Amino acid sequence: MPRLLLFIPLVLFIILAGFLWKGLSIDPRELPSALLNKPFPEFSLAALQQPERILTKQDFMGQPVLVNVWATWCPSCRQEHAQLLTIAQTNSIPVIGLNYKDDRSAAMVWLQQLGNPYQFNIFDEAGMLGLDLGVYGAPETYLLDAQGIIRYRHVGVITEQVWQDLQNMIKGWGSVNE
Amino acid sequence: MLMNKLTLGLLVLFCSSVSLAAIDVYQFDDPEKEKRFQELAYELRCPKCQNQNIADSNAEIAKDLRTKIQQMLVADKTNPEIIDYMVERYGDFVLYEPRVKPQTxxxxxxxxxxxxxxxxxxxxxxxxxxxxxxxxxxxxxxxxxxxxxxxxxxxxxxxxxxx
Structure with missing residues (x-):
């Protein structure tokens, strides 16, 4: 029996090493959204391209949508733009833009030059909707279900792989509803 | 030559006073509120620069959060109300002192x-x-x-x- 006890340090070491090994592959910047499975916050903000049009949550509820937080000061947003255009072309899910703490004219030029994947853009100049949403930097993308509940938050660039994952999630809901 | 040095010196002096002013833009009528503002800004963690509190961080989001704290203090919100507001949006992550609950x-x-x-x-x-x-x-x-x-x-x- 005392012989077996000598293995305790080894066992402890293996457990610790296991935790540390796992820690290596965790990205500390990927925070789970505090609003996961909670309704998208209420808001009332002007549209980017039509300043006189006031947008609210009712403008996109009733179907699953992607809400993409972007800004012209954000280099990674430029990087993911092509993927957003691809998503828009598939017509599988509407992409709503949330133009975050940006300059209106610069944002309009951006959309003209790079193409516009968004159904419409919410213009959040002060960043207060972003604050309610728990945004801490662009780009971020939220997947909302038809009831306007936040189902997933992706921080960082939308890649082909992320889009695949999102599609799988949406397909998963479809089978639940049927 | 001397004039050049003098202007350079003045310029340096001027610049440093400007950068100091950037930290001090939050005005309070009540010194007690200002003290609470400092406390809150020191105990909340910046979600963007993860090893800084929002008092130290220059990230945009930290500025926004500081502004929000100031607004809420002016609106006579209590410290727990302000902290709850932050946790609702950014999760337990923003707390440098974790709450006591089953997970912790x-x-x-x-x-x-x-x-x-x-x-x-x-x-x-x-x-x-x-x-x-x-x-x-x-x-x-x-x-x-x-x-x-x-x-x-x-x-x-x-x-x-x-x-």
């Missing part, structure tokens, strides 16, 4: 648990030693004749080498 029991009470565990192990070891001593004292160690001869031989060889 191990974090809060773990050290005490380990202390007790250590004490238990020490007691157990001491007890074991005492018992084994008592048992050897009672029985004694009896050598067989061959063992006694071997021991003698070993002791003798050692003596022989030393002399």
């Amino acid at each position: 029991y191990l974090l809060w009470y773990g050290p005490a648990l380990f202390l007790l565990l250590g004490l238990a192990i020490i007691l157990w070891v001491i007890r074991g030693r005492r018992q084994s001593k008592e048992s050897t004292a009672g029985n004694g160690v009896v050598l067989t004749t061959t063992e006694a001869k071997q021991l003698d031989a070993l002791l003798n060889t050692k003596k022989g080498k030393q002399s």
